[in-house]
Amino acid sequence: MVVGAFVLAGIAALLVLTLKWSDFGTSSVSGYTLTAEFDNIGGLTDRSPIKMAGVTIGRVSHIKIDPNTFEAVVTMVISSQYNNLPKDSFASIYTAGLLGAQYIEISPGGDTKVLKNGDKITMTQSAVILEKVISKFLFNKAAAQ
Amino acid sequence: MNGHRNAFLDGLALLGQAAMAAAAHSGQMVLFTGHLLWRLLPAWTRPRLIVQELYAIGVLSLVIILISGGFVGLVLGLQGYNILSKFNATESLGVMVALSLVRELGPVVTALLFAGRAGSAVTAEIALMKTTEQLSAMEMMAVDPLRRVVAPRFWGAVFSMPLLAGLFSLVGIAGGYFIGVVVLGVDPASYWGQIQQQMQPVDDVLNGVIKSLVFGAVIGLIAVFEGFNAEPTSLGISRATTRTVVLSSLSVLGLDFILTAWMFGA
Amino acid sequence: MMTSDSYITFENVRFSRGKNRIFDGVNIAIPRGKITAIMGPSGTGKTTLLRLIGGQIKPDSGTVRVDGLDVGRASSKSLLAMRRRLGMLFQNGALFTDLTAAENVAFPLREHSRLPEPMIQRMVTLKLQAVGLLEAAGHMPAALSGGMARRVALARALALDPELMLYDEPFTGQDPINVGVLLRLIASLNQALGLTSVLVSHDVTEALSIADYVVVLNQARIVASGSPDALRAQMSGNTFLRQFLEGAPDDDHSELGQRSARNFAEALGLLPRPDRAATASRRREVR
Numbered sequence: 097m098v099v100g101a102f103v104l105a106g107i108a109a110l111l112v113l114t115l116k117w118s119d120f121g122t123s124s125v126s127g128y129t130l131t132a133e134f135d136n137i138g139g140l141t142d143r144s145p146i147k148m149a150g151v152t153i154g155r156v157s158h159i160k161i162d163p164n165t166f167e168a169v170v171t172m173v174i175s176s177q178y179n180n181l182p183k184d185s186f187a188s189i190y191t192a193g194l195l196g197a198q199y200i201e202i203s204p205g206g207d208t209k210v211l212k213n214g215d216k217i218t219m220t221q222s223a224v225i226l227e228k229v230i231s232k233f234l235f236n237k238a239a240a241q
Numbered sequence: 242m243n244g245h246r247n248a249f250l251d252g253l254a255l256l257g258q259a260a261m262a263a264a265a266h267s268g269q270m271v272l273f274t275g276h277l278l279w280r281l282l283p284a285w286t287r288p289r290l291i292v293q294e295l296y297a298i299g300v301l302s303l304v305i306i307l308i309s310g311g312f313v314g315l316v317l318g319l320q321g322y323n324i325l326s327k328f329n330a331t332e333s334l335g336v337m338v339a340l341s342l343v344r345e346l347g348p349v350v351t352a353l354l355f356a357g358r359a360g361s362a363v364t365a366e367i368a369l370m371k372t373t374e375q376l377s378a379m380e381m382m383a384v385d386p387l388r389r390v391v392a393p394r395f396w397g398a399v400f401s402m403p404l405l406a407g408l409f410s411l412v413g414i415a416g417g418y419f420i421g422v423v424v425l426g427v428d429p430a431s432y433w434g435q436i437q438q439q440m441q442p443v444d445d446v447l448n449g450v451i452k453s454l455v456f457g458a459v460i461g462l463i464a465v466f467e468g469f470n471a472e473p474t475s476l477g478i479s480r481a482t483t484r485t486v487v488l489s490s491l492s493v494l495g496l497d498f499i500l501t502a503w504m505f506g507a
Numbered sequence: 508m509m510t511s512d513s514y515i516t517f518e519n520v521r522f523s524r525g526k527n528r529i530f531d532g533v534n535i536a537i538p539r540g541k542i543t544a545i546m547g548p549s550g551t552g553k554t555t556l557l558r559l560i561g562g563q564i565k566p567d568s569g570t571v572r573v574d575g576l577d578v579g580r581a582s583s584k585s586l587l588a589m590r591r592r593l594g595m596l597f598q599n600g601a602l603f604t605d606l607t608a609a610e611n612v613a614f615p616l617r618e619h620s621r622l623p624e625p626m627i628q629r630m631v632t633l634k635l636q637a638v639g640l641l642e643a644a645g646h647m648p649a650a651l652s653g654g655m656a657r658r659v660a661l662a663r664a665l666a667l668d669p670e671l672m673l674y675d676e677p678f679t680g681q682d683p684i685n686v687g688v689l690l691r692l693i694a695s696l697n698q699a700l701g702l703t704s705v706l707v708s709h710d711v712t713e714a715l716s717i718a719d720y721v722v723v724l725n726q727a728r729i730v731a732s733g734s735p736d737a738l739r740a741q742m743s744g745n746t747f748l749r750q751f752l753e754g755a756p757d758d759d760h761s762e763l764g765q766r767s768a769r770n771f772a773e774a775l776g777l778l779p780r781p782d783r784a785a786t787a788s789r790r791r792e793v794r
Contacts, residue, residue, distance in 0.1 A: 099292050102300045106404025109411040110450065113343055114442040143434035145332070152428055197332045197435065374601035378660075381561050382615045382667075383590035389618075 127154060127176040128213035132187045133167045138198050138223025140189055145199045146172050153178045156200065172200065182207040188221035198223060273466050276387055277395065284392035294397030298359045302405060305358050306351055310342075310409035313350060314416025317341055321417070322425050331421070335432035336439045338417035339410070343440065343449045344505070347410035348402075349497050352456035355402060356489035360464040363394050364485040367468025368478040376469075391469060395461040402457025403450045410449070448504045455496060460489045514539040514671065514703040515560055520569035522555065529555050531727040532569070537720070542697050542704040544714040547724035548751065553707040554598070556724075557673045560705065561593065562586045573671070591619060594664030595673040600656040602648040608659045609635065609644040615666045634662040638692060654685030661692065671703045672696070678710040686710075690717055711752055723748060 137159065146154035154174035162169050174181070184205030191198050202217075211217070284291065317338045325331045367390065370376050376386040414436070421427040440446070464485050471481035515537040522530040529552035537543045545553050558564045559571050562578040571578045576589050602611050612631045616622060622630070635641045638658040648656055657677065664672065674693065678686050694717045697704050708714040715721065715735045722732040731741050731748050742749045 098300055099295045102295065102303065103400075103404060106299075106407050109407035110403070110446065112411060113339075113407065113414075113440070114446045141438055143430060143438070145428065145431060155430065192329050192332060197330065197431070199332075369604075373599065373604070374597045375603055377558075377563065378595065378597055378601035378603075380563055381590055381593065381595040381673075382618065383587045384615075384618050 127174045128179065129157070129171060129173055130211055130213075130215055130217055131169055131171050132200070132217040132220050133162065133165065133169055134187075134189060134220050134222045135167060136222040136225065137168045137170060138189055138191075138225060140170065140198045140200070140223065144197065146174060146202060147199055148178070148181075148202045148204065153202070170200070179210065181211045183209040183211055183215075184219065185211065185217060186219045186221070187217045189223035191224070269470060270462075270466050273469065274462060277391060277462070277465070280385065280388040280392045281395065284388055284396060287389075287393070290389070290393040291396045291400075294393045295401060298363065298394065298397040299401030299404060302355060302358045302401065303408070305354055306405045306409050307412050309350065309354055310347075310412035311416045313346055313409075314338060314342070314413030314418075315420050317346075317413065318417035318420030318425075322421055322427065331425075331427045332431035333435055334417065334421045334427050335414070336435040338421070339414050339436045339440055340445060342410040342413040343445050345497070345501070347406045347413065348449055348452040348456055349493060351406040351409045351453065352402065352460060352493040353490055355398075355405060355457070356460050356464075356486055356493065359398065359401070360460045360485045360489050361482045363398070363461075363464040364468040364471070364482050365478055367391065367394070367465060368471035368473075368481045371469065371471060372473040372475075372478060387469075391465045394465055395458075398461025398464065399454060399457040402460070403453040406449065406453035444505075448500075451504075452497065452500050455500065456493050459492050459496060463489050463492065512539045513537060514574055515705070516570075516572045517556075517559075518570045518572070520559065520566045520571060522552070522559065522564070522566050524555075528727050530566070533724075533727075533729055535722055535729065535732070537703065537705055539703050540697075540701055541719040542693070542706060542717055543720045543722065544706045544708060544718035545722050545724065546708055546711065546714055546751070547730075549709060551724045551726070553709075553724065554675055557595065557675055557705070557707055560673060561590060561595065591667060592670045593673065594667070594669035594671070596657065596661050596664050596675060596677055598676045598679065599653075600648070600660035602651075602656055602660055602663070604648050606648075607644065608640070608646050608648065608651065611648070611659060612663045612666055614663065619667060630666065634666055635659070637665065637696075638662045639688070654681050654688070657681070657685075657689065658692070661689075665696070665700075668700070669702065671705070674704065674706045674708075676708055676710075677706065678708060678713045686713055693717060715752075723751065725751070 140156060140159065142156055142159065144156040145152045146156065154172050156170055157173045158171035160169050160171075161167070181202065182205040184207040186203040186205065188201050188203070189198055190201050205219075318334065321334050321337045321341075322331055325334055325337065367376075370386075370390065376390065379386045379389060418429075418432055422429045422432050467481040467485045467488070471477045513536040515535070517533050517535040520530050520533045521528075535545075545556055547553055555564070559566060560573060560578065562571075562573075562581065565579040570580075573589055574592075576585060578586065578589070581589070602608070603614065606614065609631050612634050613627050616627050616630060620627075631644070632641065635644055638661050640655060640658050640662070643651060643655055643659065648659070651659060672693075677689050677693070681689065690713055693704065693706070696702060706714060706718065715738075718735060720733070721735055721738055723730045723738070725747055730751075731738055731745060733741070738748065738752070742752060
């Protein structure tokens with residue numbers, strides 16, 4: 097009896113560690129959906145945070161490639177309490193610190209119209225790829241000499 | 242000069258004796274392993290005996306394993322947060338805690354605790370059965386003690402280890418969650434999300450399970466061997482118990498390095 | 508000597524442990540259906556002799572035969588078959604400490620028979636009744652006194668109705684009442700079940716009182732053998748035999764042991780020797 101419970105608990109623990117629940121963690125986020133296109137999303141993944149002024153206001157829910165433009169289309173869920181983001185807000189992909197996970201930072205614009213469910217953020221800045229920056233910097237240095 | 246030389250020779254002789262004793266011990270162990278291997282499958286004709294050992298070896302180790310797992314998780318959460326906050330990367334706390342536990346600390350710390358809690362108990366039990374002639378009595382009743390007593394305990398150790406290590410890791414991750422998310426304010430969705438994304442079922446979890454199976458087999462083998470070959474005196478029993486813990490711990494740490502190099506190395 | 512009615516024979520058996528020679532060319536014929544006592548001071552390999560019979564150890568040279576089976580060279584299968592017809596009472600009972608008295612008795616039945624549970628229970632009850640300990644069935648061995656544990660162990664040894672019973676020092680450390688109970692049990696079991704019994708002991712009085720045939724060992728050899736009466740006849744011509752039979756039973760210096768030795772010597776019509784203390788201390792050296 098007890099042994100059975102022990103074996104079941106042990107196997108359950110291993111399964112919990114193994115299985116992936118796609119909606120785990122996002123189920124708590126309810127709100128409205130926005131999309132944005134990026135040239136390069138870097139290490140952005142599902143459930144990456146969306147931040148404004150450093151505060152998490154939503155989550156990435158879905159990432160796919162636009163078959164026509166070959167750009168990355170990121171779908172995000174923004175918590176419904178932040179329902180007054182200006183239409184001309186700016187979305188950029190940043191890295192938390194030097195080595196941390198990547199997230200989308202929303203910089204609010206000045207438009208009086210607000211983003212609604214299903215709207216698209218048109219102004220975006222792609223992820224900064226560290227290698228590209230370094231190589232650019234080195235080339236510039238070499239050219240200057 | 243002469244005395245000097247004698248001391249040197251005496252030392253050499255002692256060293257030689259120790260080496261011979263060690264060689265004899267490992268030779269005995271190889272022989273014993275051979276004998277035991279033949280009984281491992283036949284032992285499954287009596288699954289109830291193995292279930293009994295799962296209780297004595299696994300269930301009775303649960304308390305120490307769960308408490309230790311929780312504390313290790315708390316410490317990992319605290320230390321991890323301190324380091325990661327310097328790089329502004331506390332979102333990765335979850336995956337750091339989880340990978341440390343599932344790949345290394347889960348199997349290894351569980352194995353060390355297991356050797357101390359269950360391994361020593363198995364050795365003492367078998368050694369006492371030998372000292373009080375219970376094993377001899379079994380043999381005279383035409384019952385093979387290797388099959389009836391030793392093999393079920395070995396199986397018990399092999400199966401208990403991965404289950405205990407899994408529970409240890411899970412409790413540890415929960416401990417890290419408590420410190421990181423509840424106390425220090427790391428984003429909960431990042432904690433779980435990063436674990437979900439970055440932990441691989443095969444590379445991480447399966448390798449951890451393989452490690453703990455190997456550790457369980459090694460500890461089980463050492464424990465039953467030392468018990469079975471203990472000198473039938475009270476001093477012999479205490480020596481055998483100590484040897485089980487020391488040998489098991491060293492083997493676990495050494496094997497962990499070899500397994501890690503093989504699994505995660507180049 | 509090797510008559511057909513010998514159940515166990517030792518033919519020129521040699522056995523040594525390390526540098527210690529324990530048997531040096533020993534010949535014994537143990538008669539079928541009788542109680543044979545193997546006696547000698549401590550350290551003369553009496554227990555080793557039982558292990559040789561059970562095939563747990565093999566002689567360095569020579570042959571041990573049990574009911575015709577060459578134990579030292581038998582296959583493990585025929586050895587196991589032989590052991591099923593054998594019961595052994597260990598010195599301290601060797602009960603399984605994690606099983607109750609009843610489960611201890613049931614152990615050989617569960618291992619070797621496919622009897623249904625009620626049948627096993629009934630047989631356990633019968634065996635425990637035979638040793639007069641039915642009320643102790645549910646006790647753990649730790650809760651039993653030494654004498655009771657030995658009787659439970661006897662019931663366990665009898666569980667499979669053996670043809671051969673081996674007793675390893677059944678009387679050591681027992682109070683006189685228990686010794687009496689055990690003596691009566693061993694003798695009556697032997698008669699009632701037609702067993703062949705081998706009794707290893709250094710308790711002279713007790714062993715001689717029930718044995719049909721006696722073998723006395725000392726220093727890896729047989730010193731004397733024969734019926735108790737024949738031994739008494741040989742005693743005058745054999746110094747060791749005399750010292751052993753009339754001295755204090757080995758290193759048992761208790762008042763009781765001394766008294767029983769004296770009683771026995773007197774019963775044989777001998778006067779206690781004045782140098783008994785010297786004999787006892789010499790024996791301790793042997794040990």
